[in-house]
């Protein structure tokens with residue numbers, strides 16, 4: 001039997017916290033729960049109420065009703081003001097959000113502060129302001145009678161938007177979709193990853209306290225198949241579905257929404273390259289590739305798992321990377337100077353370790369890492385792996401072609417720009433690429449030839465939220481960011497007036 005309450009959490013019989021769903025302005029628990037595990041030491045953080053089909057139905061119906069309630073009558077300026085209140089609410093409880101994100105993922109506290117939670121605030125502020133200041137198109141046209149006509153476009157909400165997000169940057173990616181969806185006047189039913197439900201549950205409290213009307217933001221917890229994820233994607237009441245996660249999940253979701261011809265926006269996997277030319281600033285390139293390979297234990301879709309280095313500097317580059325990887329500090333999230341936490345789960349660690357084994361079978365030279373660190377304390381029950389560097393694999397190796405999503409890169413030499421561009425493009429994925437060179441002409445030329453959605457030159461993961469973000473090939477469909485988000489989360493209608 002479902003129970004409603006004003007509190008996002010409850011206590012289970014064992015004294016554990018239970019995270020609840022948030023539907024139509026009420027926190028809802030269910031009989032069926034799953035465990036939320038801390039990947040630092042394998043301990044239980046909380047139980048999570050899994051939303052069943054009836055709960056998802058209730059959430060979608062509430063979201064549909066809310067479209068014609070007070071929310072639907074707000075001006076874009078009023079909506080934007082409410083989203084700024086949500087951002088204020090996150091800031092007011094900043095350290096609680098940091099703690100929630102750190103508990104679910106084991107990431108360094110410093111990263112949660114400077115990247116994850118800070119970006120969640122920025123997502124709400126940015127899309128509130130963009131929606132408020134967005135312009136629309138105007139086309140004057142000639143008509144036979146000489147009087148002419150005016151065409152202008154208006155943006156209307158799509159309706160109920162389904163949001164499904166992953167565990168790697170939990171609140172950042174959740175709010176990257178929820179914020180623009182709301183800014184455009186939609187209502188939302190959102191499912192965070194089953195691996196990282198805590199920060200989204202806190203966000204529901206912030207939404208309520210900021211005065212977001214009941215039904216406008218609904219949170220459902222659960223898994224994908226036969227659970228809240230699939231119930232949401234198959235629901236006839238949603239108008240559009242936005243998803244970040246694995247490419248194969250994107251494909252499954254696309255089939256699920258096909259019958260209803262729903263709009264989709266997908267940010268999917270990557271097998272991104274970093275290319276280091278001999279004319280680059282060597283130290284900056286080493287530092288940049290360290291970041292792009294090992295940030296968040298390699299669990300960012302933008303991370304570089306393929307590194308190509310021009311042959312004259314190849315040996316020196318590999319040696320510098322080996323030295324730097326040896327200095328990375330793996331540890332507890334709260335430790336001073338910690339660089340890397342565990343992977344998200346033991347399940348994901350099994351996957352990453354299977355590639356560590358495969359690399360050896362495929363003939364890799366293991367330059368650094370390749371195994372599981374031993375700490376001699378509770379972290380040995382956690383999901384840590386060693387940051388790892390390989391060399392010596394052919395471009396056909398599975399470890400060079402498949403997304404691993406861990407702290408690992410393969411470094412290979414190259415001889416010419418044409419050759420490296422072809423090798424970078426020889427991938428089923430096309431999300432991001434980082435180029436390191438001091439030759440500006442080459443940077444522009446290569447950047448245009450590389451078939452990805454995002455190219456960084458002499459930097460990596462430098463984000464301006466107004467820019468288009470997304471990938472080609474198996475890496476995604478559509479673009480979000482700035483006006484691209486406004487376009488996706490709105491129905492753009494043309495109004496033609498004969499003068």
Ligand SMILES: NC(=O)C1=CN([C@@H]2O[C@H](COP(=O)(O)OP(=O)(O)OC[C@H]3O[C@@H](n4cnc5c(N)ncnc54)[C@H](O)[C@@H]3O)[C@@H](O)[C@H]2O)C=CC1
Pocket residue numbers: 164165166167168191192193194222223224225228229230233244245246247249250252253267268269270300301348351403404405
């Ligand atoms: N941004 C990225 O590129 C990400 C890539 N991954 C990769 O994917 C692998 C699997 O990780 P998962 O967390 O299982 O990713 P996933 O793509 O299966 O899960 C992402 C989200 O989709 C939901 N989901 C899964 N199957 C679904 C379905 N059939 N219908 C509706 N929703 C569904 C999940 O519950 C979660 O909220 C990882 O080992 C990693 O390699 C994982 C997370 C993010």
Ligand SMILES: O=C(O)/C=C/C=C(\O)C(=O)O
Pocket residue numbers: 168169173176244245267299300301302463469
């Ligand atoms: O900064 C962003 O908007 C997104 C970053 C990372 C991902 O999308 C991902 O890892 O999936």
